[in-house]
Amino acid sequence: MSLTLYFHPLSSFSHKVLIALYENATPFEPRILHPDDAALGARFKALWPIGKFPVLRDEARQRNIPESSIIIEYLDQHYPGATRFVPEDAEHARQMRGSDRFFDLYIHAPMQKIVADTLRPAGKNDAHGVEEARTMLATALGMLDREMAGKTWAMGDAFTMADCAAAPALFYASQVMPFAATHANAAAYLQRLRHRPSFARVLAEARPYFNLFPQAAAAEGAELKRSA
Numbered sequence: 001m002s003l004t005l006y007f008h009p010l011s012s013f014s015h016k017v018l019i020a021l022y023e024n025a026t027p028f029e030p031r032i033l034h035p036d037d038a039a040l041g042a043r044f045k046a047l048w049p050i051g052k053f054p055v056l057r058d059e060a061r062q063r064n065i066p067e068s069s070i071i072i073e074y075l076d077q078h079y080p081g082a083t084r085f086v087p088e089d090a091e092h093a094r095q096m097r098g099s100d101r102f103f104d105l106y107i108h109a110p111m112q113k114i115v116a117d118t119l120r121p122a123g124k125n126d127a128h129g130v131e132e133a134r135t136m137l138a139t140a141l142g143m144l145d146r147e148m149a150g151k152t153w154a155m156g157d158a159f160t161m162a163d164c165a166a167a168p169a170l171f172y173a174s175q176v177m178p179f180a181a182t183h184a185n186a187a188a189y190l191q192r193l194r195h196r197p198s199f200a201r202v203l204a205e206a207r208p209y210f211n212l213f214p215q216a217a218a219a220e221g222a223e224l225k226r227s228a
């Protein structure tokens with residue numbers, strides 16, 4: 001098998017790429033980065049010393065591909081399937097990349113900041129940074145709620161890379177800042193994403209690890225909140 005994915009089933013950016021792989025039933029070898037598997041961790045760091053996952057290894061082309069958006073573009077280019085993640089029209093592709101950036105930078109990143117702060121050692125928290133992240137997340141959710149009025153997917157009728165980006169970002173954001181009561185369009189979009197078979201499979205595979213997610217563990221044990 002040519003493709004190997006280094007990832008963790010709880011990792012939100014890994015979810016983004018897994019959705020793309022499952023959309024097209026693209027065959028790949030999974031390599032789960034367990035913290036206690038030092039040998040695998042070392043092999044992974046040799047591929048990508050930055051150490052952030054997911055990373056795709058393509059034996060056929062002898063390439064290591066880090067960064068979730070770049071991995072999905074790579075899959076679309078070299079292993080295309082029924083779901084095309086990058087629109088063919090250049091203007092639509094640019095708009096789609098703008099949407100992908102929006103989800104990564106203004107929903108995913110502040111969500112990660114809020115979660116990561118709960119994992120810091122006592123006395124090392126960043127209350128100001130978390131407050132800024134909450135403000136950014138609230139602003140972005142408001143924009144998304146207006147944007148999604150009357151729309152099915154981020155780009156309209158076609159499911160694209162932007163939706164791969166949106167799914168884990170909104171799913172985890174809904175755990176740290178529930179928005180079903182305040183942002184009906186964004187919440188309905190998250191529900192559609194959760195019912196998409198590719199993301200439903202990602203969540204089912206993540207479920208055994210949910211007890212490691214701090215907010216969920218604190219709030220309700222091993223099971224994450226089922227609604228936004």
Ligand SMILES: N[C@@H](CCC(=O)N[C@@H](CS)C(=O)NCC(=O)O)C(=O)O
Pocket residue numbers: 011012013014051052053054066067068069
């Ligand atoms: N820009 C990267 C972000 C990847 C990222 O933040 N990955 C997280 C997991 S969701 C990670 O590797 N965390 C472990 C670490 O930072 O050491 C992408 O799009 O793939």
